[in-house]
Amino acid sequence: MKKKLIVMLCMGALLLVGCGSEEEMASELPVGIGVYEITEAEIRQQWRVIGRTQAVESVELRARIEGEVTEVLFQRGSHVDAGDVMFRLKDDIAREQVRRSEAQVDSRRSALTLARRNFQRGLELQAEGYLSTADLDRLRNEAEQAESALSDAEAALRQSRLNLDYTVITAPISGRAGNTSVTMGDLVGPGSGALVEIIAPDPIRVQFQLTDREFSNLSHVRGQGLTAIGLDVYLLLDGQRRHPFPGVIDFVDIAVQETTGTVDATARFANPDETLVPGLFVTLLFERSEPMSGLLVPEQAVQRNQLGPFVMRVASDDTVSQRQLTLGPRYGGAWQVQDGLEVGDLVVVEGLQKIRPDTPVQVSHYQRDPETGLLAPREMIQP
Numbered sequence: 001m002k003k004k005l006i007v008m009l010c011m012g013a014l015l016l017v018g019c020g021s022e023e024e025m026a027s028e029l030p031v032g033i034g035v036y037e038i039t040e041a042e043i044r045q046q047w048r049v050i051g052r053t054q055a056v057e058s059v060e061l062r063a064r065i066e067g068e069v070t071e072v073l074f075q076r077g078s079h080v081d082a083g084d085v086m087f088r089l090k091d092d093i094a095r096e097q098v099r100r101s102e103a104q105v106d107s108r109r110s111a112l113t114l115a116r117r118n119f120q121r122g123l124e125l126q127a128e129g130y131l132s133t134a135d136l137d138r139l140r141n142e143a144e145q146a147e148s149a150l151s152d153a154e155a156a157l158r159q160s161r162l163n164l165d166y167t168v169i170t171a172p173i174s175g176r177a178g179n180t181s182v183t184m185g186d187l188v189g190p191g192s193g194a195l196v197e198i199i200a201p202d203p204i205r206v207q208f209q210l211t212d213r214e215f216s217n218l219s220h221v222r223g224q225g226l227t228a229i230g231l232d233v234y235l236l237l238d239g240q241r242r243h244p245f246p247g248v249i250d251f252v253d254i255a256v257q258e259t260t261g262t263v264d265a266t267a268r269f270a271n272p273d274e275t276l277v278p279g280l281f282v283t284l285l286f287e288r289s290e291p292m293s294g295l296l297v298p299e300q301a302v303q304r305n306q307l308g309p310f311v312m313r314v315a316s317d318d319t320v321s322q323r324q325l326t327l328g329p330r331y332g333g334a335w336q337v338q339d340g341l342e343v344g345d346l347v348v349v350e351g352l353q354k355i356r357p358d359t360p361v362q363v364s365h366y367q368r369d370p371e372t373g374l375l376a377p378r379e380m381i382q383p
Helices: 001-030 092-128 133-165 212-217
Strands: 031-037 038-041 048-063 067-072 085-089 168-170 175-176 196-211 231-237 248-252 262-269 281-288 290-297 304-305 308-314 320-324 326-331 332-340 346-350 360-366 375-376
Touching: 031 231, 031 375, 048 262, 048 290, 048 326, 085 308, 092 133, 092 168, 196 212, 212 231, 231 248, 290 326, 290 346
Parallel strands: 031 360
Antiparallel strands: 031 346, 038 290, 048 196, 048 281, 067 085, 085 168, 175 196, 196 262, 231 281, 248 262, 290 332, 304 308, 308 320, 308 346, 326 332, 360 375
16 A cells, blocks of 8 residues: 555656646747838828818809899709809899989980080170179089089999899809709898808818917918928828828918917818818828838837837847837828837737747748738738
C-alpha cells in the first residue's frame, strides 16, 4: 500500500511538470498580427463647418396697383425666364385713365400755346405804348401757369401709362416659381402681399459662421469678390458626397461678433443641375491648396482609453507595447499624428484582440490598396 502511494505521488508530480511546460511553451509562441509602417505623407490641412443654403437671387412679385386677376400664366415650381408674363390684371380702368390723361395733356398744350401768343402780342403792344406794364405781367404769369399745368398733365400721363404697364406682372429674373394661392378673379393690390416668389437656383450660396481661429485662416483676400488665397472650398452632401463643383468664398464679415465669437461668411457654388435648393443644412469642407508633410496612422490602429488615443507598437525585439498619441485632424481613413510616433514605427492594424503589452508577435506587413483605399497584406496588393 505504501509503495502504491509513492508511485501515485510521483505520477502526479510528473503530470504537473508536464502541464507547466505546455503553458510556458504556449505563452512563448509568437502571435501573428498585421502591422503598418508609419511613413511621411503629404497632408492637405482640412476643417469642416456646418452651413445652410440660400438663394443668391430671389424676388417676391407684388401688385403695384389694385386690379382683378384675369390670367395666371405659369405653373407652380416651373422654370421661368426674365421677362415672362406671370399675371395679367384687368386693365380697362387703367386704359381709360391713359385716355383721360392724354386728353388733358392736349388741352393743357393748347392753353399754353394761346397763353404764349397772348404774351407775345402784349410785348408788341407795350412797345407801341398801348399796354401797361401790369397787363404785360399778367400775360406773362398766365403763360407760366399754362406751362406748369402742361407739365403736371404730362406727369399724370406718365403715371397712368405706368399703371397700365403694372397690369402686366412679369418675372424680373430667371429661376423657379414658387407656390401661389392667387387664381383668376382674385382682387389684388399693393396690400395683398407677395403673389409668388421666384428663386434663381444657379448659383447657390451657403451661409456659415467661422470661429476666430478659422477667421484668421481666411484673412488674406483680394479682388472684387472675396477669394481666399491657397484655400479650396467644397460642399459635402449627406456629410460625405462632394458636390461636383468647388466653391468660392464671396463674403467674410469684417469683425467677430462679441456675443457668439464667430464671423458671418458665405460661399458660392455653381448649381447647374439644381441639385441644391435653399434651406438645406450642408457641410463645408475647407482644404489647403498646398500640401504639407506629416504622419498618418490608420484609423483601425487607433484605440482609446482614459488617457486618450493609443496604438499598439511593435518594438525591435518583436514584442508589442502601448503608445499614447496626440492626434490632429482626420483625413479619410487616417488620423494625423502630432505626437507619439515616428517615421518607421510599426503599428498593429490586424489582430489587436489577440495581443497585450509584451506579447511576442510575428508580423505581416500591411499597405493601403491604391484602388480600394483599404489596408491589406503587402503580398496581396497588385503592383
